[in-house]
Amino acid sequence: QSALTQPASVSGSPGQSITISCTGTSSDVGSYNLVSWYQQHPGKAPKLMIYEVSKRPSGVSNRFSGSKSGNTASLTISGLQAEDEADYYCCSYAGSSTYVVFGGGTKLTVL
């Protein structure tokens, strides 16, 4: 059982927007603005898409955005494209005892 809770799957049509939630606790997501998001295509390594809740690394499309409210972080993908179909994982710092926790992952299907 993963420390952070994500929906198993979400779907959307090309051009639409979707949001993936990542629910933690006051010991991780709720206490630190240190949430990152990763995209993983089948058979490939994960790719960093968002860090520090809402910052985008160089080269990542501005269609990807992140936010946080309380113990829940969210990843929003706007203007869905076929290439966005992948698994998405959230990750949070969880304090000086646990350090790093991941979500269970969400499969995004572009209809």
Place this chain on the structure above:
Amino acid sequence: QLQLQESGPGLVKPSETLSLTCTVSGGSISSSSYYWGWIRQPPGEGLEWFGSIHYSGSTYYNPSLKSRITISVDTSKNQFSLKLSSVTAADTAVYYCARHGVADGNWFDPWGQGTLVTVSS
């Protein structure tokens, strides 16, 4: 361009020790700004962080795995390594290494391509 590459046996027997090495190229592992981490992914499952090491030797370990893990660094070879003892079939997974940004957040980038380790007799 920083690149990471995992290497090690693809098959390990139950109760033995799994050993993997990550070689960093295109940059120095001796950067004070970063740690270097190991993450695994069992087939069809999610990601699990093992631990991270700084070039100075400072380490952070997943507390649920800490008793079985050793992560070390060899700055002369620009490598860091993972040892996981007393493996079982549940340790079968793709193992990834990645640069771990700690000073300015909590992120992993880039990642190695991953290596599948199967635990079986």
